[in-house]
Amino acid sequence: MKVGFQHMGNLHIALAAFIGNIGCDVVLGPKPNKETLNTGVKYAPELVCLPFKVTLGDLFQSLKKGADTLVFIGGGDWSCRFGYYGRIQCSILKKFGYEFKPLFVSSENTKSVASQILKLNNNSWTITLKNVLRAFTLAWHKSKLVNLTEELARRTRPFEIEKGGASKLEREFLKTIEEENSIYKLRRMKQKIKESFFSIKENSTFEPLRILIVGESYCVIEPFVNFDLIEYLGGQGALAEPFLTAHQWLFYHALRKDEGSNLSKEKAKKLAEPFWAYGTGGEDQVSIGHAINAARQGFDGIIHLMPFSCMPETAALPVFEKISKLYSIPFLNFSLDEYSSPTGFYTRIEAFLDCLMLRRKKIFNKSPILSSP
Amino acid sequence: MKYYLGIDVGSISAKGVIIDENYKVIANCYLRTLGRPIDAIKEVLKNLKKNLSSSAEIRSVGTTGSARRLAGIMLNADIVKNEIIAHAIAASHFYPDVNTIIEIGGQDSKLIIIRDAIPVDFAMNTVCAAGTGSFLDHQAIRLGLPIEEFGKLALMAKNKVHIASRCTVFAESDMIHKTQLGIQRNDIISGLCEAIVRNYLTAVAKGKEIKPLILFQGGVAANDGVKKSFEKALGIKIHVPEHFLVMGAIGAAMLSGYKSNGKTSFIGFDKSIDLKFESRGFECQDCPNHCEIVEAVRDRQTIARYGSRCGKWN
Numbered sequence: 001m002k003v004g005f006q007h008m009g010n011l012h013i014a015l016a017a018f019i020g021n022i023g024c025d026v027v028l029g030p031k032p033n034k035e036t037l038n039t040g041v042k043y044a045p046e047l048v049c050l051p052f053k054v055t056l057g058d059l060f061q062s063l064k065k066g067a068d069t070l071v072f073i074g075g076g077d078w079s080c081r082f083g084y085y086g087r088i089q090c091s092i093l094k095k096f097g098y099e100f101k102p103l104f105v106s107s108e109n110t111k112s113v114a115s116q117i118l119k120l121n122n123n124s125w126t127i128t129l130k131n132v133l134r135a136f137t138l139a140w141h142k143s144k145l146v147n148l149t150e151e152l153a154r155r156t157r158p159f160e161i162e163k164g165g166a167s168k169l170e171r172e173f174l175k176t177i178e179e180e181n182s183i184y185k186l187r188r189m190k191q192k193i194k195e196s197f198f199s200i201k202e203n204s205t206f207e208p209l210r211i212l213i214v215g216e217s218y219c220v221i222e223p224f225v226n227f228d229l230i231e232y233l234g235g236q237g238a239l240a241e242p243f244l245t246a247h248q249w250l251f252y253h254a255l256r257k258d259e260g261s262n263l264s265k266e267k268a269k270k271l272a273e274p275f276w277a278y279g280t281g282g283e284d285q286v287s288i289g290h291a292i293n294a295a296r297q298g299f300d301g302i303i304h305l306m307p308f309s310c311m312p313e314t315a316a317l318p319v320f321e322k323i324s325k326l327y328s329i330p331f332l333n334f335s336l337d338e339y340s341s342p343t344g345f346y347t348r349i350e351a352f353l354d355c356l357m358l359r360r361k362k363i364f365n366k367s368p369i370l371s372s373p
Numbered sequence: 374m375k376y377y378l379g380i381d382v383g384s385i386s387a388k389g390v391i392i393d394e395n396y397k398v399i400a401n402c403y404l405r406t407l408g409r410p411i412d413a414i415k416e417v418l419k420n421l422k423k424n425l426s427s428s429a430e431i432r433s434v435g436t437t438g439s440a441r442r443l444a445g446i447m448l449n450a451d452i453v454k455n456e457i458i459a460h461a462i463a464a465s466h467f468y469p470d471v472n473t474i475i476e477i478g479g480q481d482s483k484l485i486i487i488r489d490a491i492p493v494d495f496a497m498n499t500v501c502a503a504g505t506g507s508f509l510d511h512q513a514i515r516l517g518l519p520i521e522e523f524g525k526l527a528l529m530a531k532n533k534v535h536i537a538s539r540c541t542v543f544a545e546s547d548m549i550h551k552t553q554l555g556i557q558r559n560d561i562i563s564g565l566c567e568a569i570v571r572n573y574l575t576a577v578a579k580g581k582e583i584k585p586l587i588l589f590q591g592g593v594a595a596n597d598g599v600k601k602s603f604e605k606a607l608g609i610k611i612h613v614p615e616h617f618l619v620m621g622a623i624g625a626a627m628l629s630g631y632k633s634n635g636k637t638s639f640i641g642f643d644k645s646i647d648l649k650f651e652s653r654g655f656e657c658q659d660c661p662n663h664c665e666i667v668e669a670v671r672d673r674q675t676i677a678r679y680g681s682r683c684g685k686w687n
Contacts, residue, residue, distance in 0.1 A: 035661040164684070228682065330494065343439070344497070350496060352459035358491040 002027045004054040004062025004100075005071035009221040009246040010150065013178045014143035015071075021135035021181075024069070029061020029075060032224040036061060041338050043092055049081060049307035050225060050337050051218035055088050063093065069101040080281025080311045090165055106253075134183070141186045142177055147247035147259075148190065149173045152197040154241070157234025158208035161201045165230055169196055209238040209356050212294035214287035214320075215305035216313050219336055221246050226305055227342045229349075236353055241299075243268075243290035244283060261294050275319045282312035295327035300356045302350070308337035330356060375432045378421070378639070379626025380414060380448065381456065381619065382406060382440035385479025385507055386592060387413035389421050390623040390653075391431075396466055396627055400424035401619045409615035410440040414447060415646050422447040422642045435459075435629030437621050439480070446669045446677045447650050449638045452629045459624030462486050463586050467614055472525045475603065476620075477573070477593035477612070479506040484578050498577050504569040506592045509599075512548070514563065516558065523562060530563030538568035546552040555600025566598035570606050589612045590620045649659060649673065657681060 003024045005015060016026045029036065032054050040057030052191040060069055070093070074085030086104045093100070124325055154169035160166055173193055180186055211233055213220055220226065220242050246264060252256045259266045268289025269279075277293075279285040293303050304320055306313035324331035332352045334345065374393060381388040387410065390401040406413045435452040436444040437459040445453035454477075464471050465487055470561055474485040477601040482505050486494040498505070513520040537547040551561055587609060593599055594617040603611050616623060640648070645678065650671050657664045665684045669677045678686040 033661040034663050074613075166686075179397055229608070346498060347455050347457075348495075350455045351492075354455070354458045355492045359493060361493050362489065 001025065001069055001199075002030060002067045003071060004059060004065070004067030005070045006058040006073060007031055008055075008073075008218060008220070009223065010146045010174060010287050011221070011246040012014060013146050013174070013251060014139040014247070014250060015113050016178075017142045018135050018139035019071075021138055022132055027065045027067040028064055030059055030067060032058055032222060037224075043096070047218075048307060049310050050310075051216070051222075051294050051307055052081070052089070053338065054218075054222070055085070055226060057091065058119050059089060059093060063098045063100065067100060067119055069103060071103045071105055073105050079279075082281060097302055113114060118243050138181070138183055138186070141254055142180075142181055143250060145177045145186060145189060145193065145245045147176060147245055149177070149193055150245060152193065154230055154234060155239065156197050156202065157231070157348070158202070158239050159202035159206055160239045163202050165200050166197065166234070169200070206237070209296075209300040209353060210298070211356075212299050212302045213240055213242045213305065214290055214302060216247055216282045217244055219305040220244055221249065225307075226334055227340075229305070229343050233235075233353075234347065236350070238300075238353055243287055245306065249310060254345070263290060268293065274302070275322065276316060278357075280312040280315055282306075282310060284312040284316040286324065288316060289312075291320060291331075295323065296313075296331040299329065300360060301352065303329045303352070304331065304333040306333070306335050308335040310335070328358070374426075376425070377626040377630040377633070378431050378434045378621075379622040379624065379629065380417065380434070380436045380444050380450070381459065381469065381621035381625060382410050382414060382436070382444050382479070383438040383456075383478050383509070383621075385419050385651040386496070386618075388449070388618070388619045389426050389440075390604045390622040390626055391421055391425060391429075391671075392623060392626045392630075394630075396623070396630075398448075398616055398619075398623065400615060401622070403618045406440075408441060411417050411447065411652070413648055414444055415525055417647070418646050420640055422646070425642075426661045431637055431639055431642075432635060433626075433628075433629035433637045435631035436627030439627040439664050441625075442679065443652060443667075443669065445470075446673070448639045448645050448647065450629070451627035451637055451639065452625070452632050453607075454625055454628050455487060456621050457483060457495050457497075458492065459494075459621045459628065459651040460590060461487055461624070462627050463616075463620045463624035464590065464614070465490040465492075467616075468588060468612070471586050473587045475573070475587060476591040477505060477508075477569075477589075477599070478579045478591040481505060482573055482577050482593075484573075484583075485583060492579065493665060495577060496581060496657050504538070504541075504572040504576075508544075509540075509565075509569070509593065509596065513544070515545075516562075521595070524566075524598040527563040527596075528601060529662060530559045532555070532560045534560045534564035536564040536568040538559070538572040544568055555663045563602075567606075569593075569599055574606060581608070583607060585609050588617075589613045591618045592618060594618075619682035654680075655687065659685070 001024045003019050004027045012028060020026045036057035037054055039060045040053035044053040044056050053270045072086030072090055074082050090102045149170055153166045154231050156166040228241045247257045265286055267288045271292045272285045272288035276288045320331055376391050376393055379390045384614050386403060387406045388403050389586050391399045400421050402417045404416060426473055434448055434450040435455045436450045441453050460474055460476050464474050471487050476483045482498045484496045485492050510520055513523050534551060537543040548561055589600055589660055594613045600611055619674050652667055652669050654665055654667050658676055662682055664681045666678055666680045
């Protein structure tokens with residue numbers, strides 16, 4: 001059985017480890033790129049949100065490479081369009097004559113999907129519980145390591161004396177993690193990853209701007225649609241914190257296990273409640289909670305990413321503006337679609353960072369001189 | 374004397390200024406880019422040089438505008454800064470009390486909110502260029518009028534005409550429709566100015582707090598009709614600074630001055646005017662991203678490449 005699925009940041013590393021070790025072959029297209037987007041745009045309804053288009057293109061790539069089973073993420077308890085992603089993408093792909101078995105995954109049916117995979121697979125391979133447990137442990141370790149690598153890269157980048165070292169290390173480690181199939185070796189890798197990042201020469205007196213990134217999960221996590229925002233901010237000397245990482249997303253939705261680093265999902269929702277009583281889809285309520293938390297923790301600014309025409313995030317936008325005023329924390333919103341250009345995107349971010357820098361200098365009574373990154 | 378040079382190359386026009394140590398404007402130049410930014414920069418430099426004594430010393434150079442990177446590489450500028458900050462810096466120098474800047478240029482319109490002389494918030498038009506300078510330009514050409522007279526004619530309007538403002542295509546067809554009905558040209562032009570302001574306030578300003586003192590900068594500030602429409606819509610008086618056309622360039626020059634340590638990396642007027650400089654592009658085929666790479670070539674040497682996502686060509 002050849003299983004294909006979509007990318008989202010580095011989510012595929014853990015998913016491939018799980019699916020690949022319960023007797024299926026994983027068939028993945030390249031990471032999202034212009035071609036993926038163009039394919040998605042061509043076949044998707046025009047006014048649907050950007051993640052739908054990119055992931056549709058992504059699934060096309062898997063099919064072209066010979067996948068016979070597709071995992072559709074999205075469906076079920078989401079009250080926004082995300083709830084229809086799987087079914088509609090499936091019917092679009094079927095319309096173009098592709099033959100495949102669809103598997104619909106959503107938060108509330110992860111268990112049934114696991115059993116479906118096992119059932120589908122029964123003919124070719126005998127799966128023991130031991131195999132499944134091993135596959136799961138492997139995916140778990142990989143996901144944690146990927147998360148650690150991303151986090152260390154994010155936190156090292158702004159301090160680097162020689163730019164680019166952290167990104168290079170990140171790429172190398174992600175590749176090693178993806179290829180490594182021994183749980184024993186993965187366990188030992190943690191220390192090595194930490195040591196390698198700690199050995200990068202840093203300017204320890206530098207005080208970077210701290211930026212929280214909130215918004216719709218796919219836009220926050222997938223670097224292709226957000227123009228490598230986290231890496232870009234790091235390069236500009238800003239410490240970027242996404243409110244959600246691929247690892248957190250996976251384990252929250254697959255196991256309801258909160259892997260939140262400093263603010264759990266429940267706490268975030270509680271914080272958001274006075275402004276936003278319940279989630280309308282996407283991650284709007286949690287995003288709002290994180291924004292409030294960041295403001296209280298003295299972050300310098302908030303960047304909000306959403307797909308153009310995204311219902312929940314558009315609805316939440318005025319709340320973010322209110323929080324921005326109430327806690328006097330600068331806020332920048334981007335609505336992304338296939339027409340977004342990196343030029344305009346980076347110009348705005350550059351200006352935003354400059355504003356934040358000037359603001360900070362004013363707060364600390366320093367002369368308003370801008371330094372060039 | 375010691376001077377700072379600022380260059381602002383936008384989509385429609387190229388601007389240059391020379392300011393002295395007290396940020397007083399010594400020379401300025403504004404001309405159309407005509408799709409050839411490199412030639413436009415050379416032309417600007419030629420013009421500026423004429424106003425400069427031979428003993429003058431350029432201490433630093435800053436570039437801004439959408440071609441800031443290209444200009445920066447070409448001239449070896451000391452600082453390359455985005456136009457939002459450049460405009461804000463210049464405005465708050467000349468008007469320390471400024472709270473709002475409305476800047477409408479060729480392809481984009483911006484709103485910059487300033488409090489206590491520092492920019493705190495900004496907005497730029499996102500998906501659509503309706504209501505920017507190039508649209509006005511296009512309409513002036515269609516009506517066979519010089520753009521300079523456009524604003525004056527709007528002020529001579531006698532009746533109020535409503536022009537659709539959502540999108541330039543609708544605005545244009547609405548204008549044509551009203552012309553064919555026999556409505557006076559001046560009234561239509563005035564209606565257009567109001568439509569532009571309406572579009573700006575709903576699509577760019579989006580409810581941000583517009584407080585006096587308000588400065589109106591950029592090419593469109595030359596248009597009295599738009600200025601008057603803004604005043605009417607906001608109910609607040611609007612100031613157009615003396616150097617409204619070149620405020621971005623002044624800001625760039627000032628920023629370069631802040632950073633200056635007395636030594637500029639600028640290649641000099643004569644050298645840059647005679648420079649053999651070109652930029653060429655190609656599409657990288659190494660991965661499905663097909664990044665468009667731009668290569669800057671000075672004196673037959675590739676001095677910079679940019680545009681790749683993976684950083685391979687940078």
